[in-house]
Amino acid sequence: MNAHARTPAVAAPAPLIDPFGRTISYLRVSVTDRCDFRCVYCMSEHMQFLPRRDLLTLEELDRLCSAFVARGTKKLRITGGEPLVRHDVTKLFRALSRHLASGALEELTLTTNASQLSRFAGELADCGVRRVNVSLDTLDPDRFRALTRTGAHEQVLAGIAAARAAGLKVKLNVVALKGVNEEEFVPLVRFAHAGGMDMTFIEVMPLGELDGPERADQYLPMQAVRDRLSEAFTLDEIDDRTGGPARYMRARETGGRIGFITPLTHNFCESCNRVRVTCTGTLYMCLGQEDAADLRAPLRESADDGLLHQAIETAILRKPKGHDFVIDRTATAPAVSRHMSMTGG
Numbered sequence: 001m002n003a004h005a006r007t008p009a010v011a012a013p014a015p016l017i018d019p020f021g022r023t024i025s026y027l028r029v030s031v032t033d034r035c036d037f038r039c040v041y042c043m044s045e046h047m048q049f050l051p052r053r054d055l056l057t058l059e060e061l062d063r064l065c066s067a068f069v070a071r072g073t074k075k076l077r078i079t080g081g082e083p084l085v086r087h088d089v090t091k092l093f094r095a096l097s098r099h100l101a102s103g104a105l106e107e108l109t110l111t112t113n114a115s116q117l118s119r120f121a122g123e124l125a126d127c128g129v130r131r132v133n134v135s136l137d138t139l140d141p142d143r144f145r146a147l148t149r150t151g152a153h154e155q156v157l158a159g160i161a162a163a164r165a166a167g168l169k170v171k172l173n174v175v176a177l178k179g180v181n182e183e184e185f186v187p188l189v190r191f192a193h194a195g196g197m198d199m200t201f202i203e204v205m206p207l208g209e210l211d212g213p214e215r216a217d218q219y220l221p222m223q224a225v226r227d228r229l230s231e232a233f234t235l236d237e238i239d240d241r242t243g244g245p246a247r248y249m250r251a252r253e254t255g256g257r258i259g260f261i262t263p264l265t266h267n268f269c270e271s272c273n274r275v276r277v278t279c280t281g282t283l284y285m286c287l288g289q290e291d292a293a294d295l296r297a298p299l300r301e302s303a304d305d306g307l308l309h310q311a312i313e314t315a316i317l318r319k320p321k322g323h324d325f326v327i328d329r330t331a332t333a334p335a336v337s338r339h340m341s342m343t344g345g
């Protein structure tokens with residue numbers, strides 16, 4: 001008998017397909033709920049963070065991500081809170097880079113406020129990270145401090161520069177905030193495109209209770225963003241999709257791309273290929289719904305991944321068709337009670 005005949009054929013684990021026929025190929029993992037900033041639209045000033053014992057260890061996060069990769073996840077985004085404030089987080093990137101090397105994973109990336117990027121950009125690039133999303137809502141240092149409550153603008157700009165110097169492609173994310181950064185949309189686009197960076201505008205979403213401004217006061221529909229940009233740029237529709245919910249346009253004057261994420265005014269759920277896991281191992285099948293599945297218990301219950309895979313499969317069968325965010329003055333509570341820093345953006 002030859003060696004092949006003796007080895008039973010091992011079927012490749014089945015891909016994850018939800019009840020609406022959507023294949024789940026994109027995982028976002030929040031590695032911490034902590035952050036060095038307290039952005040006014042994201043967190044309250046005195047956030048209570050989770051006790052460290054509730055968090056998955058880096059090894060558990062690696063097991064969890066690897067289980068998803070085995071089931072067809074092609075894109076993995078590490079986020080938070082601020083992912084780069086998690087102690088030793090580059091160990092996780094280093095471990096996960098083996099899936100890039102094997103070809104199982106197509107992209108390993110992160111969303112960051114860039115405060116720590118000067119320190120980590122080189123190492124991230126070395127781990128196979130090619131792109132990073134950086135949140136930058138203003139070019140004005142004083143406004144930046146007011147918006148983030150604790151952030152230092154020059155540190156973030158230095159982080160962006162370090163990322164670019166390390167060869168990372170940077171995309172800037174701007175949350176559109178009524179009466180706050182409206183006048184800066186055009187300068188922000190110019191800044192991004194002058195540096196060869198894409199830029200995406202995001203509508204503020206009703207996630208988590210805030211002790212600061214009212215949601216309805218912050219909310220600016222994406223059409224208002226476009227109208228303002230149209231005063232300075234000729235915007236051409238392009239049908240680029242990056243696997244995310246953004247719709248893209250190109251500014252003729254700069255040649256750069258501008259993305260628009262419109263969770264409230266435009267429903268992008270029909271092509272949703274993603275799920276999210278929090279730093280405690282809670283799997284959310286939809287950013288805008290409360291339903292969730294605990295993956296920490298099956299992870300901790302057994303050293304092999306059988307229970308974990310079962311829990312993931314069962315959860316994917318509950319992925320809802322879509323969300324129904326609404327921000328208006330009659331809604332007194334957020335659509336979902338957890339903050340964006342919990343689920344990960």
Ligand code: SAM
Pocket residue numbers: 035041042079080081082083111112113133134135173174175202203204205206207340341344345
């Ligand atoms: N700390 C990192 C950062 O700021 O990039 C990663 C986590 S943060 C929660 C991810 C993204 O979510 C950021 O671009 C942030 O601006 C956005 N975000 C936070 N709260 C939001 C909200 N309520 N509505 C829309 N976007 C939000």
Ligand code: SF4
Pocket residue numbers: 035036037038039042043080081082113135341
């Ligand atoms: Fe921190 Fe990012 Fe939330 Fe700002 S948006 S408080 S940087 S997690």
